[in-house]
Amino acid sequence: MRHTISVLVDNKPGVLARVAGLFSGRGFNIESLSVNETLDPSMSQMTIITRGDDRILEQINKQLNKLIDVIKVIDFQSGECRFIGRELALIKVNVGDHRRAEILSIIDIFRGKVVDVSRNHYTVEVTGDEEKIGAIIDLFKPIGIKEIVRTGTATLPRENKPE
Amino acid sequence: MKLNGAQILLECLLREKVKVIFGYPGGSVLDVYNALYDSKIKHILVRHEQGAVHAADGYARVSGDVGVCLVTSGPGATNTVTGLATAYMDSIPVVVLTGQVPTRLIGNDAFQEADIVGITRPCTKHNYLVRNAKELPGVIKEAFYIARSGRPGPVLVDLPKDILGKTMDFQFSDKVNIKGYKPTYKGNRRQITRALEEILQAKKPVIYAGGGVILANASNELSKLAKALKIPVTMTLMGLGCFPGAHPLSLGMLGMHGTYSANMAVTNCDLLIGIGARFDDRVTGDLNAFAASAKIIHVDIDPTSISKNIKVDIPIVGNARDILKEFLEDIGSKKVKMSARKQWLDEIDSWKSKHSLAYKMDKTIKPQFVIEKIYEITKGKSIIATEVGQNQMWSAQYFTFDKPRKFLTSGGLGTMGYGFPAAIGAQVADPKATVIDIAGDGSIQMNIQELATAVQYNLPVKIAILNNYSLGMVRQWQQLFYKKRYSHSTFEKHPDFVKLAEAYGAAGLRATKPDEVGPVIRKALSIPKPVIIEFIVEQEECVYPMVPAGAPISKMLLL
């Protein structure tokens, strides 16, 4: 199972190395990782996407909690906690003369933006959940993608809906 | 008052009630050594930094206090890695203070610079690089707190030279508040009640006790519980001594070299009560066959140990002592009648009657016989350290430990060279005790240099070398599983261990025949100095019972 885990850590040198070392040392895998300072600059928020069976996920959660610099771990797939996850991708698409319109309409559908233009390329900025990013990439592939970079998912738990 | 960083460090150590440091000086810690010159804290100058960490570890195991080590940067620091990994695997509270190059040089490949915080991240419970002089008192406070609380473990503090030399105003910190570290001590009430219901209902319960019982000082509570409810107890290598080994309810050690009765009892029980043990592969063998028809209760302070290898039915996270106390209160005056347990205890007796710990006497000295003799002559009262290999397993099998903190062995990492420096640390912690390192002829040569330390500080540690002219445990595996192809496991040349002892200023004795064993042990114990006793033992002796790696623990090779 694929899990999204949010980890609140002390904002100190070496903390990322501790978390990354835990994953590599114990043979857990990281599919995506993003780290940023929180509102309180003494803490950082990591979002880790990982994969494993129940036993491995249980170990990942417990081992993360065991690190002294880790303050809180939320595994969004365990329990009822609903969350919003978004990432940003920059995609450099090849543009032949006759495909500009097609590309622009795809960008429009996905509410993306062209942030850089050259004779042969558009650089497209798009945000969304992983699925949406995956979908736009799939549409661009047959047209031709030169380069791509993704930030990894950032997550926040959802607030309860008003009754 | 203004002090420099080194003086502040020593003040902090005094506040942590540190009495002794095991260390080795060098450029980046000269300020600390300068401050030590007038300090109340005793310093033991070892001969290798690995020895310093093992000695601090041995000191901690015997005293229950945090062991402290001080070394220089670079090679001094990297020499501590094996000691740290050893202490980490066995959850021993040690604080290692390493010098570091001055802050402004960090990252420049400066002389004797090593990224020791990076190197030791996976083999310490936590580690620190002090980046700012003001942090120093707080970091030291936290380091000791982390080392001794929760599941104990080693903590390393890296101290740049400029910080140690800097004179400054400072404030001691008395409180520790680490947001991400709040160990759980009290067990969950509902889980305790559920567990007790299972315990009272079980027909064939077994307690499986590990080093956590010793670390939590919970031996008394464990013994009371086992005796009140007539539950047989088996111990891991790390748990030996947490329940009196000579008591009829004791099954001895379980696992790869466990007793027949312990392994059969665990295989056939209907309830396994794990306390402060971690279902290590050397204990469980084939996981699918381990206590296969039993419910499992697991008491441990470290949540990551629970359901890591084996799915547990009733987990209880917390301190073994606190939880056992709650069990005892709940039980109150309830006692289980002997008759209710008779069938189970009879079954266990039938397994015990196999006498799986046995060996045949011969014209050569049997290593097991040496250990039995040491036990007999010291009346079981000595502190025993071991090296790793056959010597370690025979010590665990043939020396009956009645009390905790009397058996020092590298269980998790299996570090050859651990025993002798650990014995030195034990002797420092308990100067009146008889401390004996039971060694192999291979292992002892890994930290033999510490004989100079023992002689210098008049630490009368005894070293019993079971000399089989081989790396016995390696040879045993080659003998049993590699068609006796003894590839690089036998020694063609050894030093003369008796002369070696004498060269160091210790005493040396040798026994080559069984009837010399007793007299030589008595003689060694009467010499108020470190003594090497070399026993020339049977070369091809194997440790039995043995469960081949990965097999069910009920499938033992017996003699």
Ligand SMILES: Cc1ncc(C[n+]2csc(CCOP(=O)(O)OP(=O)(O)O)c2C)c(N)n1
């Ligand atoms: C530092 C280290 N290196 C290698 C090993 C692998 N090893 C385990 S037991 C053993 C043999 C130990 O030989 P010896 O000390 O003579 O003890 P014996 O088994 O003969 O009692 C070896 C090499 C180890 N445990 N530790």
